[in-house]
Amino acid sequence: MKKYKNYIIGTGILIIGIFLGSIFSSDKNSSTTTSDEHDLVQDPVTKLWTCSMHPQIKMEKPGNCPICGMELIPLDEDSTGENVASNEIVFTEEAMQLANIQTYTVQSAAANKEIRLLGKVQPDERKLYSQVSHIPGRIERLYVNFTGEKVHRGQRIVRVYSPDLITAQKELFEAIKSKDIYPQLYTASRNKLKLWKLSDAQISAIEKSGKVQEQIDILSDYTGYVMKRNVELGDHIMTGSNLFDIANLSTVWVMFEAYETDIPWIHIGDKVSFTIQALPGRKFNGKVTYVDPFVSSSTRVAKVRVEVKNPSNKLLPEMYANGIINAKLRTLKNAIVIPKSAVLWTGKRAVVYIKVPHQKIHSFTYKEIVLGQDMGDLYIVKEGLKEGDIIATNGVYRIDASAQLMGQKSMMNPEGGKISTGGHAGMDMGEKTTSSKGSDMSKNTEVKVQKEVDHTNMNKRIEVKKEFKNQLNTVFNAYLKLKDALVKDNNNLAKNTANEIVKTITSVDMKLLTNPEAHNHWMVIQKEVLSSAKAITSSNLEMQRSHFKHLSAHLIKAVKLFGVNQTVYEQFCPMADDNKGAYWMSLNKDIKNPYLNADMRTCGEVKNIIK
Numbered sequence: 001m002k003k004y005k006n007y008i009i010g011t012g013i014l015i016i017g018i019f020l021g022s023i024f025s026s027d028k029n030s031s032t033t034t035s036d037e038h039d040l041v042q043d044p045v046t047k048l049w050t051c052s053m054h055p056q057i058k059m060e061k062p063g064n065c066p067i068c069g070m071e072l073i074p075l076d077e078d079s080t081g082e083n084v085a086s087n088e089i090v091f092t093e094e095a096m097q098l099a100n101i102q103t104y105t106v107q108s109a110a111a112n113k114e115i116r117l118l119g120k121v122q123p124d125e126r127k128l129y130s131q132v133s134h135i136p137g138r139i140e141r142l143y144v145n146f147t148g149e150k151v152h153r154g155q156r157i158v159r160v161y162s163p164d165l166i167t168a169q170k171e172l173f174e175a176i177k178s179k180d181i182y183p184q185l186y187t188a189s190r191n192k193l194k195l196w197k198l199s200d201a202q203i204s205a206i207e208k209s210g211k212v213q214e215q216i217d218i219l220s221d222y223t224g225y226v227m228k229r230n231v232e233l234g235d236h237i238m239t240g241s242n243l244f245d246i247a248n249l250s251t252v253w254v255m256f257e258a259y260e261t262d263i264p265w266i267h268i269g270d271k272v273s274f275t276i277q278a279l280p281g282r283k284f285n286g287k288v289t290y291v292d293p294f295v296s297s298s299t300r301v302a303k304v305r306v307e308v309k310n311p312s313n314k315l316l317p318e319m320y321a322n323g324i325i326n327a328k329l330r331t332l333k334n335a336i337v338i339p340k341s342a343v344l345w346t347g348k349r350a351v352v353y354i355k356v357p358h359q360k361i362h363s364f365t366y367k368e369i370v371l372g373q374d375m376g377d378l379y380i381v382k383e384g385l386k387e388g389d390i391i392a393t394n395g396v397y398r399i400d401a402s403a404q405l406m407g408q409k410s411m412m413n414p415e416g417g418k419i420s421t422g423g424h425a426g427m428d429m430g431e432k433t434t435s436s437k438g439s440d441m442s443k444n445t446e447v448k449v450q451k452e453v454d455h456t457n458m459n460k461r462i463e464v465k466k467e468f469k470n471q472l473n474t475v476f477n478a479y480l481k482l483k484d485a486l487v488k489d490n491n492n493l494a495k496n497t498a499n500e501i502v503k504t505i506t507s508v509d510m511k512l513l514t515n516p517e518a519h520n521h522w523m524v525i526q527k528e529v530l531s532s533a534k535a536i537t538s539s540n541l542e543m544q545r546s547h548f549k550h551l552s553a554h555l556i557k558a559v560k561l562f563g564v565n566q567t568v569y570e571q572f573c574p575m576a577d578d579n580k581g582a583y584w585m586s587l588n589k590d591i592k593n594p595y596l597n598a599d600m601r602t603c604g605e606v607k608n609i610i611k
Contacts, residue, residue, distance in 0.1 A: 101395035111329035119256030137162030224248035274323035486594035498536035573604035
């Protein structure tokens with residue numbers, strides 16, 4: 001019985017082992033099956049598509065770019081493993097090359113600047129003379145007959161008949177008779193003739209002849225050139241009458257005109273080298289001897305004087321001169337300087353894009369700065385950058401356009417977020433606005449406030465297809481109609497021509513621009529011009545002119561970049577927009593100001609000729 005009991009226990013243990021093994025085996029198979037099924041149903045990696053011109057676009061399906069309409073291409077994204085902040089504008093290596101983005105390491109340098117000046121030769125005011133008559137009488141003969149004739153000190157210039165001189169000669173002859181008894185009377189008679197500027201030789205000749213001379217020659221008191229003849233033959237003259245204006249040109253002044261922004265750079269004693277248009281091949285040198293303490297209210301320039309010796313009389317008044325001063329800003333030894341091409345300037349804000357130091361990707365962040373003096377191709381930075389920062393210098397508009405499209409901070413949208421195409425974010429349109437960040441560039445007198453937007457790097461012509469240039473020319477012609485409507489103070493006509501601009505600029509085919517730089521520029525220009533034109537269609541005349549300033553600033557960039565197969569005059573009025581200044585374009589160099597009323601229609605000047 002005990003033997004059977006052991007069999008039963010062994011059989012039970014076997015059955016339990018088989019049962020437990022089955023359970024564990026089932027769990028293992030189930031786990032394997034689940035893992036395999038998970039691998040089978042895992043979502044495949046979604047292939048993304050992007051635009052070669054706008055790499056920030058990422059679509060899950062192929063198609064056309066929602067910005068420019070170009071065909072999308074596959075996006076090859078490699079994981080970088082780097083943390084990217086939300087305010088960074090990221091570019092792939094390919095996008096960097098397409099946009100031709102270049103960078104510059106910020107550094108400090110001496111504040112030096114080459115200032116080019118225009119001026120004219122003028123007579124030395126200290127050597128301008130009035131040749132007067134010291135004897136009353138009647139002119140009987142002119143020895144100097146025309147303006148420009150050279151005279152020398154002691155030379156005969158006119159002969160006069162003078163009753164007073166006759167009387168004085170008679171008194172002299174009487175004094176000669178009693179010379180031994182009354183020598184003082186004789187001396188007084190001679191001195192009377194000397195006071196009339198008769199020379200000792202003339203007086204001695206009168207004494208020797210013993211006869212009264214009814215006519216006497218007046219001699220020149222100065223050496224120089226006759227600038228003006230003030231008398232004619234037979235004129236009766238009084239003592240002190242001005243006979244001739246004479247200028248001594250042995251030393252001349254070259255009066256240059258310096259813009260108000262250049263004045264802090266110019267100091268007395270600075271060396272100036274200049275050329276004269278009438279004397280090609282010759283170079284002259286001088287030093288600044290005077291800087292005008294007043295700036296002209298109309299031309300916004302001050303006079304800078306250079307004194308030059310002119311022994312050969314080659315430098316003649318009113319000759320044009322071109323001068324160069326290698327100036328230094330003495331109040332600042334080491335300055336933070338950056339290229340002008342790095343700066344996007346709206347008139348209120350100066351913006352740069354700083355490169356973030358990643359290892360495997362390229363990204364930039366928005367930065368507002370405060371500009372100091374203009375150094376020609378460079379700006380001095382007063383606030384916002386430090387030595388060693390890396391900033392974008394080429395392709396900056398491309399970076400800014402990407403920031404706008406991504407809803408991040410940008411030149412035209414400093415607060416970030418989606419842009420409203422109906423406004424003029426960031427542009428100073430003459431409205432009373434306050435900068436929350438205190439960076440209102442209109443308060444910075446060291447910056448040229450007459451420029452609404454940065455014209456830096458806009459003179460480089462970009463070759464585009466003929467079809468695009470023709471379409472741009474149509475927009476430009478509509479712009480000229482709008483300008484003429486504002487010249488006529490015609491509000492309704494301005495609205496109609498603005499509508500024409502809206503139609504023509506929206507019909508421009510962006511796909512014709514295969515050059516990335518041209519494509520990027522036009523994308524920004526088209527948006528701003530369209531926004532301003534739409535605003536003009538629903539504004540009064542005063543606001544139309546404000547929007548026209550914004551429109552002109554951007555369309556000028558387009559004409560400079562691409563051309564319109566016409567000679568265009570870029571004109572400027574410093575009194576427009578409440579004395580902030582404004583630009584416009586015309587096909588005629590004659591000034592017809594679209595910003596001011598009829599009595600100020602000719603206010604302005606040609607600043608540039610675009611061909």
